[in-house]
Amino acid sequence: MRMSKWIIENGTFITMDESNPLVKGYLVVEDDKIVYVGEEAPEGSEQITDKVDGRRLLFMPGLVNTHGHAAMSLLRGYSDDQNLQVWLQDKMWPMEAKFTAADVKWGTALAVIEMLKSGTTAFVDMYDRMDEVAKVVEQAGLRGVLMRGAIGLCPPEVQKEKLAEAVSFAKDWRGAADGRITTMMSPHAPYTCPPAFIEQFVQAAHDLDLPMHTHMSETAAEVEQNVRDYGCRPVEHLDKLGMFSRPSFVAHGVHLTDEEIALLAERGVGVSHNPASNLKLASGVARVPELLRAGVTVSLGTDSAASNNNLDLFDEIRLAALIHKGAGFDPTVVPAAEALRMATVYGARTIGQGDKLGVLKPGMKADLIALDTDQPHFYPQSDMVSHLVYSASGRDVAHVWVDGRQVVKGGKCTLLDEERIKYEAQQCFERLLNG
Amino acid sequence: MRMSKWIIENGTFITMDESNPLVKGYLVVEDDKIVYVGEEAPEGSEQITDKVDGRRLLFMPGLVNTHGHAAMSLLRGYSDDQNLQVWLQDKMWPMEAKFTAADVKWGTALAVIEMLKSGTTAFVDMYDRMDEVAKVVEQAGLRGVLMRGAIGLCPPEVQKEKLAEAVSFAKDWRGAADGRITTMMSPHAPYTCPPAFIEQFVQAAHDLDLPMHTHMSETAAEVEQNVRDYGCRPVEHLDKLGMFSRPSFVAHGVHLTDEEIALLAERGVGVSHNPASNLKLASGVARVPELLRAGVTVSLGTDSAASNNNLDLFDEIRLAALIHKGAGFDPTVVPAAEALRMATVYGARTIGQGDKLGVLKPGMKADLIALDTDQPHFYPQSDMVSHLVYSASGRDVAHVWVDGRQVVKGGKCTLLDEERIKYEAQQCFERLLNG
Incomplete structure (x- = not known):
């Protein structure tokens, strides 16, 4: 298991946690889990060197x-x-x-x-x-x-x-x-x-x-x-x-x-x-x-x-x-x-994983996504839940983490060769069509 | 009136022209109008210096x-x-x-x-x-x-x-x-x-x-x-x-x-x-x-x-x-x-402009858009009309021209100050809310 600790600063979080639905502040991930979500910087956060700038981003569960x-x-x-x-x-x-x-x-x-x-x-x-x-x-x-x-x-x-x-x-x-x-x-x-x-x-x-x-x-x-x-x-x-x-x-x-x-x-x-x-x-x-x-x-x-x-x-x-x-x-x-x-x-x-996924709160798996909300269809920045439902698209997703590991960064998959996959999928389709 | 002539090369065009619905090739704009759409490079095209590389883009009427x-x-x-x-x-x-x-x-x-x-x-x-x-x-x-x-x-x-x-x-x-x-x-x-x-x-x-x-x-x-x-x-x-x-x-x-x-x-x-x-x-x-x-x-x-x-x-x-x-x-x-x-x-x-807009063909106004189709949701690249309807989003639009003038380039408005507009709209909303 990788060992890592990192922090999102100045983010807006739609947590899906009924007791704490909207947080403007910080989220800390340790290894595969969320360990902190809150408005205030957590204690010792200055020692975390791996930081994500959360400004202009909206975070929510994957x-x-x-x-x-x-x-x-x-x-x-x-x-x-x-x-x-x-x-x-x-x-x-x-x-x-x-x-x-x-x-x-x-x-x-x-x-x-x-x-x-x-x-x-x-x-x-x-x-x-x-x-x-x-x-x-x-x-x-x-x-x-x-x-x-x-x-x-x-x-x-x-x-x-x-x-x-x-x-x-x-x-x-x-x-x-x-x-x-x-x-x-x-x-x-x-x-x-x-x-x-x-x-x-x-x-x-x-x-x-x-x-x-x-x-x-x-x-x-x-x-x-x-x-x-x-x-x-x-x-x-x-x-x-x-x-x-x-x-x-x-x-x-x-x-x-x-x-x-x-x-x-x-x-x-x-x-x-x-x-x-x-x-x-x-x-x-x-x-x-x-x-x-x-x-x-x-x-x-x-x-x-x-x-x-x-x-x-x-x-x-x-x-x-x-x-x-x-x-x-x-x-x-x-x-x-x-x-x-x-x-x-x-x-x-x-899928039987309600105890691990679907909410951003301490103890849950660090499966989260960040949308670029600095776009006209997210303005005025008022009810962000409404905007996520009635205005957002998957194309607004900038970053994705699963188990605390970044799998999409700036809109690109980090672990897969997208060019190769598109090419091979096209070849497969053409072979099926003509085969 | 600006005088200009430019060409899109190696593009895929969903023309909406029933007699010529799909063209892979060239489109030429002169001033505010489309003057050529075709598979072959038009005569004299080598003298047009203003070129748009149409590869990986799908063009259609605005x-x-x-x-x-x-x-x-x-x-x-x-x-x-x-x-x-x-x-x-x-x-x-x-x-x-x-x-x-x-x-x-x-x-x-x-x-x-x-x-x-x-x-x-x-x-x-x-x-x-x-x-x-x-x-x-x-x-x-x-x-x-x-x-x-x-x-x-x-x-x-x-x-x-x-x-x-x-x-x-x-x-x-x-x-x-x-x-x-x-x-x-x-x-x-x-x-x-x-x-x-x-x-x-x-x-x-x-x-x-x-x-x-x-x-x-x-x-x-x-x-x-x-x-x-x-x-x-x-x-x-x-x-x-x-x-x-x-x-x-x-x-x-x-x-x-x-x-x-x-x-x-x-x-x-x-x-x-x-x-x-x-x-x-x-x-x-x-x-x-x-x-x-x-x-x-x-x-x-x-x-x-x-x-x-x-x-x-x-x-x-x-x-x-x-x-x-x-x-x-x-x-x-x-x-x-x-x-x-x-x-x-x-x-x-x-809107009473069917003779000028809505189709990419010579004589029509050069109101056209280009979508970045080099994305997974456009693969396999088969029926692009189907993909435009069932898979595309406005976020896939990379370039927009109206009257032959580029008004969106690489996803950014060329004639408007987007940052200012988002800021002012936010201020207006907050004033209305609290006013």
């Missing part, structure tokens, strides 16, 4: 992206404005079937530099060839919550292979990269996994003591199919299969009844809200105000760059704050501070 | 923001997540009542630097103390479509003053700043202007041969009120008052019946779609796919920074492409290219 498929950034812009079936079956699946390990590696790396530069310090990734993803995370310096997502519409021996792969990946990589990598068990979705296959994942999650994640109720059609096939809606279905007996969260949750929302709240199941993807694929508008009101932990995900088409979580924050007002004719729902919590505090809680 | 109130950027973040009446009556109006000429000047300047830096080269502004706005536009080098917006809920003598002010402003400033300033006549809205007052504006517009602009059908409540007060909905009401006998366009148009959409199309009335503002104030989701299908010219506006809260038109482009898919459960509506046309070609047409 963002947590709770749903995505990083490698699919290779397919950004490859298919837009199409019906879901055309998009998925005619465009995505044939291209993904051609993905090699190199494609997953460079596609993930492309996604990771985009996420890092726009302020995301932890991301959930569900894909295959996850060893490649884990290696990128290890090198990039950010946090990854990684899982081999398994579709079960295949012969029993292939199902078995996938489960074995999911289990060995989850065991091999849990706690890797100084704990920056955690793992989960993830059957892809109720409509792509037979019940027995889901139960095998639940059992494995119990055996390994791991949390679970899946897609759920993204479209009205899959909910109807669930009712047809299994005689109940997806929440009840997954609950019966035991999934919610594990710490777990679902992606999308667009089509939910009041009863389903109540059951999710009762079971402590989180929902990763993916507003851009849900809009772009015309899945609908999730019932976020109702979920929040019921006490469900709602976090934010970008989904993949193939259905978004960017991985800037500030875009999702703004969409989350805007669309539920318009859709429900109520301008008071999802206020700015709540949208920001979804991307920080609630995101950290969703 | 964006047209067709609805806003620039000076209100002083109130960015001053009131969010409130019911419309609280926002307007308890927050906006009392602060605006305190606005001095200096507030309008610095508020507008703040808005203008934000717009310029994010790629907007022409904007519609409806406010008062418009001389201050016009002077900022003159200096800033961009285009302004300016009008004194008049609320008619006041005694006849005040009405008369406002009309006289609107008329004299429109006469004094039309064609000013080398034609960069045009003017319109603008009663504020049917619900804030008695019919006779609107008719006086229509008459003045006829007399001066000017187009017209107003707010219309932003909220369900104002439509209901219109029906109660005048026995018909706003479109029919304004049509009866003669407004649509002038070239005209309305802001918002959220609550429209099929019949109203048909009448707008028949009369050639444009609609400025303001998605962020409509969502944030919970007004609803405009029927944009139906408007486009009916042949109505739909453009994009930010509205003011008090209800958005930014003036980045790329945000509106993305919202326009996303929200109608989700709201209508149809992923094929408002495809990327159409959303981009709304901010360029249709915007230019809306």
Whole structure:
């Protein structure tokens, strides 16, 4: 472990700490942790030689992206404005079937530099060839919550292979990269996994003591199919299969009844809200105000760059704050501070790291980002939480630290070769297109 | 008039010219006009000494923001997540009542630097103390479509003053700043202007041969009120008052019946779609796919920074492409290219300058912007129209030219003192807050 101590001076800190939300002053990091946040210079601070000048910068916790498929950034812009079936079956699946390990590696790396530069310090990734993803995370310096997502519409021996792969990946990589990598068990979705296959994942999650994640109720059609096939809606279905007996969260949750929302709240199941993807694929508008009101932990995900088409979580924050007002004719729902919590505090809680991430206060991991607020869209400098939600963009992020280590400096990744990654990703895409 | 000739070499141009949409090559500007766009170097190009290296840049027409109130950027973040009446009556109006000429000047300047830096080269502004706005536009080098917006809920003598002010402003400033300033006549809205007052504006517009602009059908409540007060909905009401006998366009148009959409199309009335503002104030989701299908010219506006809260038109482009898919459960509506046309070609047409702006081709004004596309969110470099709509942000804009003159260079305004403007805007806000 590196040993280091450094200080941010004269900064403005949106801490996300309810008891101390806005601090103008100092933050001290020792090794991987925050040890001080306050208005006054801490004792002995004059002996800290490693200083960051915080003027003209706004600091906040690193963002947590709770749903995505990083490698699919290779397919950004490859298919837009199409019906879901055309998009998925005619465009995505044939291209993904051609993905090699190199494609997953460079596609993930492309996604990771985009996420890092726009302020995301932890991301959930569900894909295959996850060893490649884990290696990128290890090198990039950010946090990854990684899982081999398994579709079960295949012969029993292939199902078995996938489960074995999911289990060995989850065991091999849990706690890797100084704990920056955690793992989960993830059957892809109720409509792509037979019940027995889901139960095998639940059992494995119990055996390994791991949390679970899946897609759920993204479209009205899959909910109807669930009712047809299994005689109940997806929440009840997954609950019966035991999934919610594990710490777990679902992606999308667009089509939910009041009863389903109540059951999710009762079971402590989180929902990763993916507003851009849900809009772009015309899945609908999730019932976020109702979920929040019921006490469900709602976090934010970008989904993949193939259905978004960017991985800037500030875009999702703004969409989350805007669309539920318009859709429900109520301008008071999802206020700015709540949208920001979804991307920080609630995101950290969703991935089971609410005790370590999402808030700037002593004892928490030093995962933080700094935005250049000396730009017209941050003026007048009044309610900075409002500006972060309604005006900011990931392009405003200047610096990013994870575990106390600077991974983005002046807008550039410090540990990754951005030029190489852009070049290789382009080559991968062209090979997939012509291959 | 300055005499100059310069060339962009090795650029990628999204021209918005249907017959020649994507050009990789050259663009030549002579004085205020584009004189060449093509793959091959034009004859005699070696003699042009003033060259722009177009590599790693994507060029497109400057964006047209067709609805806003620039000076209100002083109130960015001053009131969010409130019911419309609280926002307007308890927050906006009392602060605006305190606005001095200096507030309008610095508020507008703040808005203008934000717009310029994010790629907007022409904007519609409806406010008062418009001389201050016009002077900022003159200096800033961009285009302004300016009008004194008049609320008619006041005694006849005040009405008369406002009309006289609107008329004299429109006469004094039309064609000013080398034609960069045009003017319109603008009663504020049917619900804030008695019919006779609107008719006086229509008459003045006829007399001066000017187009017209107003707010219309932003909220369900104002439509209901219109029906109660005048026995018909706003479109029919304004049509009866003669407004649509002038070239005209309305802001918002959220609550429209099929019949109203048909009448707008028949009369050639444009609609400025303001998605962020409509969502944030919970007004609803405009029927944009139906408007486009009916042949109505739909453009994009930010509205003011008090209800958005930014003036980045790329945000509106993305919202326009996303929200109608989700709201209508149809992923094929408002495809990327159409959303981009709304901010360029249709915007230019809306302000009556479709013959001069919105397309990069010989004979058009040299109003163009360059985005730095050497960033991860533009990779793989495949469908750049998709990337502009679904991935780009105004922060990606590196250079901006209006009338062939560079007004933003490397992300900095060339003709305005940004530091001074941010400082003065902050002072104005604090004085308003404490005054």
